[in-house]
Amino acid sequence: MDAATREAFRQRLLEQQRALVRRIYDLEAELAAASEREIEYGDRAQAEDTELDLELLDEQSRREWEEIQAALARLEAGTYGRCEACGKEIPRARLEVLPTARRCVRCQETQEVSAEA
Template identity: 40%
Template structure:
């Protein structure tokens, strides 16, 4: 379980780095909107500032949810249930845990949910 804990900690560090970067991007877009013409809806240069803020906000929310999932996975490590499928109770494959370290289900149960 030490390997799982290390993997989750590394994944959390990367997510926090991504969150910091996105937060900086969001602040830059907001600051830029203060310094420009308020009518960006007709800007021939591309996306509107509102669109950019919305996109970055959605990415920030996604990273925060991922951090919550990583914290929950760390809790499962502490409880001794990490790597067990919450659907069927069988072990989650190593390849799946490597690709998705915070996953709660095996590939079979994940496929049934769709």
């Protein structure tokens, strides 16, 4: 995978991450309105990176968040796009659909079958 491709996926992952952050703040706003709690939104926006309240996310969003973090870490480490199970390159088409994919389709299916057993 060349540098330009890695950067393209990095941008996609960051955009996905930003979308999740927006979802967290929407949830916080709803909760605050519901409980009439006062929140300093200006301060919180500045602390966006450090003060994410992941507890507010549902299970699926939390997992998505962790997958994005893991994918970004793999990009940093230079292992992005490589199957964690068999070590082969994950086809570009699969990464286009699922940028956070850790495994190739074949290994993913094997893993899901064994997880069910």
